Amino acid sequence: MRKSNEEFPNLSLRKPPLKRSKTIPNPKHTHFSVSVSDSDEQWNYPSFLGTTTKKKKTSFKPHNLNLPKPSLVPPPPPPPPPPPSTSSSPLSSQVTRPQHHQRSPILYLLFIASIVFVPHSAYLQYKLTKLEDEKLNLCCQIDFCPGNERTSLQKVDGSFSYILNADSRTVALYIVVVTLILPFMLYKYLDYLPQIVNFLRRTNNNKEDVPLKKRVAYMVDVFFSIYPYAKLLALLFATLFLIGFGGLALYAVTGGSLAEALWHSWTYVADSGNHAETEGTGQRIVSVSISSGGMLIFAMMLGLVSDAISEKVDSLRKGKSEVIEKNHILILGWSDKLGSLLKQLAIANKSIGGGVIVVLAEKEKEEMEMDIAKLEFDFMGTSVICRSGSPLILADLKKVSVSKARAIIVLASDENADQSDARALRVVLSLTGVREGLGGHVVVEMSDLDNEPLVKLVGGELIETVVAHDVIGRLMIQCALQPGLAQIWEDILGFENAEFYIKRWPELDGLFFKDVLISFPDAIPCGVKVAADGGMIIINPDDSYVLRDGDEVLVIAEDDDTYAPGPLPEVHKGLCSRIHDPPKYPDKILFCGWRRDIDDMIMVLEALLAPGSELWMFNEVPEKEREKKLVDGGLDVSELENIKLVHREGNAVIRRHLEGLPLETFDSILILADESVEDSVAHSDSRSLATLLLIRDIQVSSFVAFEIKVIMFTSLTIVSCCGSQNVYHTKTLGSLTTLGSVTCSKLQLNQL
Structure with missing residues (x-):
């Protein structure tokens, strides 16, 4: 039969042969059966006779499937059967899908x-x-x-x-x-x-x-x-x-x-x-x-009511509710200076029976309230309200009634100077974008003196800037050259005793300033705020200056309600001896540490010291980098006439390095907060305290009886001490002394 088919291939097209199927069980794969017909028997070539290319392989199909009726045309060769290791479950899943x-x-x-x-x-x-x-x-x-x-x-x-x-x-x-x-x-x-x-x-x-x-x-x-x-x-x-x-x-x-x-x-x-x-x-x-x-519906209703109440309580607890106040003081930002600032504001509001202070910062309300509670200070009727939010977002500013505040204080952040000033600039832009306008003046704390003009340019007349870092540096120089001046600055800049007040008195219009000086029995006039000059303040004007309409008088008084002008007293003319200025002698000053504004401090020393003075600079900054930083700050060392710079490299917290300095020859020692650690207040104060204690121990151990003034600047804290009497006084600079307040309290407790 195979031979006849090979000789006459066209016979299969005329009359299809009778087909009969045979099922040959597969001994190795029980899931498959082989279907063989008479027309396909010629393709079942025995394997022991060798391979042939003309023969087709037997197709394996699942045993349990309903196979379609085969057509007259032979189907194409199916794919080879799966290997013995392959299970039948994947094949069955592919077929049943x-x-x-x-x-x-x-x-x-x-x-x-x-x-x-x-x-x-x-x-x-x-x-x-x-x-x-x-x-x-x-x-x-x-x-x-x-x-x-x-x-x-x-x-x-x-x-x-x-x-x-x-x-x-x-x-x-x-x-x-x-x-x-x-x-x-x-x-x-x-x-x-x-x-x-x-x-x-x-x-x-x-x-x-x-x-x-x-x-x-x-x-x-x-x-x-x-x-x-x-x-x-x-x-x-x-x-x-x-x-x-x-x-x-x-x-x-x-x-x-x-x-x-x-x-x-x-x-x-x-x-x-x-x-x-x-x-x-x-x-x-x-x-x-x-x-x-x-019951399920009422359970859902109780759940919704409970969720609504919990959400409202959480909103109140997290400080997301609106502050409905007016004539309040608004503080934007959070820093370590906030504690002393709140204390001074509470003292200032004592005369009016207290007030409201609102703090808006990017912290949790509970955390802010906990930090304020740790101050352990009596606010004397002043309420402090904390709200969590960003001063850069107008919605958060409206939440604290920024347009109704009588004063706005923008605190510098604890970042470096450039980042802090950039953030302050963005806050000022947000304040100028308030549609309702601002009802009070704005005080912005800056970290670098070079960035002050840009903030004033953006804010306009409503913005007042305070470069606390540079101002404190200048005050340090004055306190170092004049012992006891730190106590005076504390009394003037703080609200505990006398402070500055500006007020208009119409009855003084047309008077000379020399007459204004003796018009206040309980205050000391020291300047005039000129209305015709855009509100510029003139300190100690000429005696011939005449007060005009709108001018305000700047005085130093106990409180704003404790002074008033009185009738002019009678002045008896007489002769008084002329007081000659005492001669100036060269000084020798030591700077321990490196500040960002050290170039400005050197310029102040150049203006105050006598010719021939020496300034020793002891820090870890290499000498070549020092000269470069001074030049970048605008200081030309070659133009210094009164002082001479002496550079020494070393670590101020290592005793061996300090012993290499002639400490007994210095008239004043200034311990500065190093620039490398100024971002961390605690670390900066720790280094300054360690330097102070090491210098004191070196003085005591050397048994040298000399009088020396040590001014330590711990962030914004001044510590003045007299070496001969071994009495150390820790003082702060009013509202400006906010950083390092914890360190000051520890120094006072230990009488350092």
Whole structure:
């Protein structure tokens, strides 16, 4: 037979040979069977006779599948069988997956048919009842029904009004059953809805980027996120749905009306104990279900109320509520200087019975309140309100009533000078962007003197800048050259004793300044704020200066309500001896550490010291870098006439390095907060204290009796001490002395 087929290949096309299939079991793979026909037997070439290229391999197919009828044309060669190690589970899963997709339209059709046939069955039930009534009428007309039961039945019209009788309960029952089953069916087959639509439209685009179930969940999530009352509306809808659904169920299992069933459903929802008196199995099942749903709804309502209350309490606790104040002092930012600043403001508000201070910083409200409570200071009627927010955001500024504040203080951050000034500039831009305007003046703390003009340019006349770092450096020089000046600065710059006040007195208009000097018995006039010159303050003007309309007098007084101008006293003219200025002698000063504004301090020393003075600079900065930094700061060392710079390299906290200095020859020693550690207040103060203690111990151990002034600058703290008496006084500079206040208190307790 094989030979004949080879000689006459066209015979197979004229008359197909009879086919008979044989199943050859596979001993190695029990999951597969080999189907061989007479026409394909020529391809079953024995393996022991060698290989041949003209023979096709036997196709292996699953044993349990319904194979299609083979066609007349031989199929293409199938892929080789899997290796013996491959299990049959992947193959079976690959084969059954197309069957799942083939059956899915049938399931969809069954689902749609079940939904369509429910109202159709109700309609057929209605028609059946109608026909039975017609039959009963006909029977009564031909005397088939008893005489006592003969009644005249009303004619049944073709409307659905009759469905409100007995059959309406069946419809209600169907509606309840469908309503119960529909959510589960939608949850399970919601993703196949686009495929059903495409199938009905005879389209083949069944690909969906996002499943419909996820899309619906996303829409619900967006709805609850955008609309604040979405949860309440959902709860209301669930309540109404439960009442209506329960009413239909009760109407289906009881004999009452629909309105009565809805009322009973509401009572079961409102009070879960009302179902105890129900009778009948169906009515009890429905009433228990409605009561369970009512308990869930009330639990959800309690949860929503609890969440709303908790959210409001958290908002108040975290400082997110609005501050409704006016004429208050607003502090923007947070730093270690805030403690001393609050103390001075509380003392200033004591005369007016207290006030309100609002602090806006990028910290948690609880943390800020805890830090303020650690100050252990009596605020004397002043209230401190903390709010968490950013001074760079207009919404947060409006939250603290920035337009109604009588004074705004912008604190420098604890970053380096450039970053702190850049942040202060952004805060000033935010303040100028307030639409309502600013009712008070703004004081901005700067860290670098070079950045001050830029902030004034942006802020305009409302902005006043204070470069505390450079100002304290200049005050240090004066305190080092004049012993006891630190106490005077403390009294003037702080609110404990006398301080500066500016006020207008119309009765002084037209007087000479020499007459104004003797017009205040309880104050000391020291300057004039000229109104005609844009509010410029002139310190110690000429005696011939005449006060004009709008000018204000700058005085030093105990408080703003303790002084007033009086009548001019009589002045007796006389001669007084001329006081000659004492001669100046060269000084020898030591700087321990390197500050950013050390060039400015050297220029101040150049103006105050006598010719021939020496300034020793002892720090870890290399000498070449020192000269470069001084030149970058605007100081030309070659132009110094009164002082001579002497450079020494070393660490001020190492005793061996300090012992190499002639400490007994210096008239003043200034311990500066080193530039390398100025970002950390605690670290800077620790180094300065260590240097002070080492210098003191070296002096005591050397048994040298000499008088020396040591001025230690710990951040913004001045410590003045007299070596001969071994008495050390720690003083702060009023409202400017805010950094290092903790260190000062420790020094006072230990009498260092």
